[in-house]
Amino acid sequence: MLAVLSCIAVDHDPVSLVAAVLVCVLGSLLTMRLFSRVRSTRGPARASWIALTSIIGGSSIWTTHFVAMMGYEADALAGYEPTATLLSLVLAIMITGVGLFIAAVTTRSLLIEAGGAILGAGIASMHYVGMSGYQVQADLHWNMNYVWASLVAAGLFGALATNRVARPVTRFCRYGGGVALVLAIASTHFIGMTALTVEPNFSASLPANMLPESVMTVVLIFVTLLILAIGAMTYVIDRQSNRSAVERYRQLSLHDALTGLPNxxxxxxxxxxxxxxxxxxxxxxxxxxxxxxxxxxxxxxxxxxxxxxxxxxxxxxxxxxxxxxxxxxxxxxxxxxxxxxxxxxxxxxxxxxxxxxxxxxxxxxxxxxxxxxxxxxxxxxxxxxxxxxxxxxxxxxxxxxxxxxxxxxxxxxxDKSMDQAARERSALAMDMRAGLLRNEFKLYFQKQNDTQTGEVVGFEVLMRWSHPTRGMVPPSEFIPIAERTGFIGELGDWVLRRACLEAVQWRNPLKIAVNVAPKQLANSALPERVREILDESGLDPARLELEITESGIIDDQQHALHIIRQLKAIGVKIAMDDYGTGYSSLSTLQLFPFDKIKIDRGFIDSVVENRQSAAIVRSTLILAQSLDIPVLAEGVENAEHLRFLQEEGCQQVQGFLYGKPQPVSELQDIVNPALSPVPSEQALKPGSAADMAA
Incomplete structure (x- = not known):
């Protein structure tokens, strides 16, 4: 170590030494900055950045060495052989490029450090090839221990340089990479020069074509200025590119890509x-x-x-x-x-x-x-x-x-009154969640009857909410809020589970129909949840019918079809609810395997006096018959509705003619006929007093 320090302090002119250090620091920091840019660049541009980095890095190594050599005091006439001097520059540039390329192409492997070690080998190659062109009236002797030490130092510090840039732990690591490269260049030069002993021999002849130190000084000044110019241009170009990229990213982040409008x-x-x-x-x-x-x-x-x-x-x-x-x-x-x-x-x-x-x-x-x-x-x-x-x-x-x-x-x-309505909806949404926990929701069942015989064939399961302060809240108020807030999934799950647990207790194994909201159908977990509820309740899947609307399947037909097929595989039935209100009902019937079609009550309400409604109902029945799909008409409220549907061949009906929705406690004569003293036939008569009172 003392020998190396002596070489620095005694064998080198201070002015040249300071100049060499400045070139080395500037070139090393610039090289590592460019290396960082190489690692972040993809595509053809990376090759250009590698070429530029290798030129800057190799030239900095070469210039540092020869500026320091200009201040080396050999006490004898000295010069530089052109071929070896030029070859040392070419080697510095090429090997630097190879090392940095290898270190740049990977993100985590040891190739990062291997590339840095190759960079160090380039520094050492440049030094010793350059020294082979050093012509002096003296005999030169090399201490191989120091030579090997310089090679090891070059490799270690080179690997450290690429390591700090490629594996940063703080934002200062890129400067640490530059410092490591400075140490690689400096240690190679000064340990290498410590290995050299110069014994003046004034009888030794010098080649005629050697470059005198005066010419070499001009060359070094030119190369130094070139490094500074390239570095300055690189900085300006990089700054402008970054500014343009930032502006471009800002433009993209603030504008809609499709329309070009602000976002x-x-x-x-x-x-x-x-x-x-x-x-x-x-x-x-x-x-x-x-x-x-x-x-x-x-x-x-x-x-x-x-x-x-x-x-x-x-x-x-x-x-x-x-x-x-x-x-x-x-x-x-x-x-x-x-x-x-x-x-x-x-x-x-x-x-x-x-x-x-x-x-x-x-x-x-x-x-x-x-x-x-x-x-x-x-x-x-x-x-x-x-x-x-x-x-x-x-x-x-x-x-x-x-x-x-x-x-x-x-x-x-x-106006502010709108805010009040919005607040009421928000309050209702919160009450709805609490109401589910407080058992404020109840199930009501509306009969579904055979059109010809009047026999009850099943029930549609409906929900009613008895609010502690608002009284009975109609589904038309709370269902849209549940859909808008996302609570419909939890609410629908509760209805399905309670309905299955209720129906499995009936002596009369009637079917139950439960509505499935669009957001429920969009959930891929729906089939598995239905299976779990059926397993928990013990209800025969064939007794469960799930009603879906076109709005629930039209957003993503392939996904909806996949869900429906899974549900069918469980054994449950699928009914298309509110048929006729959509715009693509025909294609929907063709694509989806429905077990029943429910004609919307809006068509039944005016079927007797409105020719268009009657025509729509007739065409639906004809279409369903050709597809072998049974039809249920909703909203049957009087004998005229029923007579029309009987004449047209509709299989099932549902409506106030047979009774309003009722709690199961009022339907015991139907669901548990053996336990009821009232003959079940009474429930089959449309318009009975019990029904009308409900």
Whole structure:
């Protein structure tokens, strides 16, 4: 160690030594920075970065060595043989490139350190090939112990350099890699020079073609300037590339890829800026929330490509109609939100909303087909409404749903009464969860009867909620809330389990029909859950009928078909509920293996006086007969309904003519006839006093 320190302090000129250190530090840090870039680059660009890194790294190694050699005091005339000197530069560049390439192509293996060791070998090769071109009037003697020590140091520090960059533990490791490369170059040079003993021999002749130190100085200055220039250009290019990439990523993160419109994040950012203006509270900023009516049908019938085309056309139309300061964003699916800080009255805001509607309702052409959408717009304003962006968006959404309830292509302004309704729905959702735990929900059963004989063939299972303060809450109120909040799965599971546990106790093995919500059908775990409930209750699967609607199967027909086939394999029956209310019923019947069709009550209600309803019911019965699928008509309330269905050949009926939904305690004469003193035939008579009282 003392010999090495002596070599540094005594055998080298301080000025040249400082210059060599500066070149070494600058080149090493730049090389390791570029190596890090190589590792993060993929594709053809990686080869370019490796080439640049090897040139910078090899040149830095070579320049450091020869700048230090310019200050080496040999006490004799010295120069450099051109071929060996040039070869040492080529070797430094090539071996550096090979080592860094090997270290860059892997993420975790020891090839990282192996590549660094090869980099160290390149440093050592450059040193000793360069020294072979060192011409001096002296005899040169080498201490091989120091030579081997320099080789080991080069390999170890080279491996450490790539290790720190490729396996960082802190953000400073890339600088640690540069320091390790400095140590690799410096240790190789100074330990290698310690191995050299120079004995002046003034009788020795020097080759005529050697490069004198003055020429070598010019070459070194040129190479140093070249390294600095390439380093500066690399830094500028890298900085500009990063800035462009950041801007590009920002553009992508703030804009919808399909339509080019600002996305939710951009909307939040821009609205926040508008609301933070000093004049914001004196101005009025209107927010318009809307989505596309019939968009789902377009996707289902014509495919997602058609839906994407509609979204692009809508975006183009709205963008073209906007004035400076106004903007519209797509915040998800077919949901949009527009903002205008230029409107000062509600009348102007309504006119703006109407202009959006007029742009959207214009027909859209798609591959020879005319597509049309509608919309309803909810409007709120800042600072009239809430102070926060989330609250403003919620208010606009509430107003939009109120507009939809009034029909398509309507505009509705938010008012505080809407908030009250929303709070009531939220309170009802919380009460619903608590009510399930408090056994506030009860099962009611509505008879399903044979059309010709009137015999009870089964029951549809319905749910009733007896709220402690609200009284009886109709399903039309709490079922939509359960679907919207996701509670429908837990609620449906409870109904199915309780119904099976109840039905298995009956002496009369009648069938039970249980509704399955769309979100339940979308759950892949439904078949297994049904199997578990049947096993737990002991109910014969053939007695269970699951009723599904078209809305539950149309979103993902292949998934729904897979679920239904699994349910059929268990042995349960599948009925199509509310038949006739969908737009693709024929194709649905063709694709899905239904065991029963239930005609929606809306058609039965007017079947006697409305020719269209009668025609739909007749055609359904004919179609079902040809497919060998039994039909049940819902909503049979009088003898005229029943007579029509008997004449047309409908197999089963359900409705108030045979009785309203009742708790099982009032149906004991039917489900447990041996225990009831009342003849079961009484229950078969439509319009009995007991039924009407229910």
């Amino acid at each position: 939710r994040m951009a909307f939040l950012e821009r609205l926040g800026h508008l609301m933070d203006r000093p004049t914001a509270r004196n101005d009025r900023i209107f927010i318009f929330s809307f989505d596309l009516d019939r968009f789902k049908e377009i996707n289902d019938v014509h495919g997602h490509a058609a839906g994407d085309h509609v979204l692009r056309v809508v975006a183009e139309r709205m963008s073209a109609s906007l004035k400076p300061g106004e903007f519209v964003a797509r915040i998800g699916g077919d949901e949009f939100i527009a903002v205008s800080p230029r409107l000062f009255t509600s009348g102007a805001a309504e006119a703006f909303a109407r202009s959006i509607i007029s742009e959207l309702v214009s027909p859209i052409q798609w591959k020879g087909v005319t597509l049309s959408v509608g919309t309803s717009i909810g409007v709120t304003a800042f600072p009239d409404g809430a102070d926060g962006i989330d609250d403003l968006m919620a208010q606009a959404d509430i107003a939009m749903y109120r507009a939809k309830a009034a029909g398509s292509n309507n505009v509705c302004f938010y």
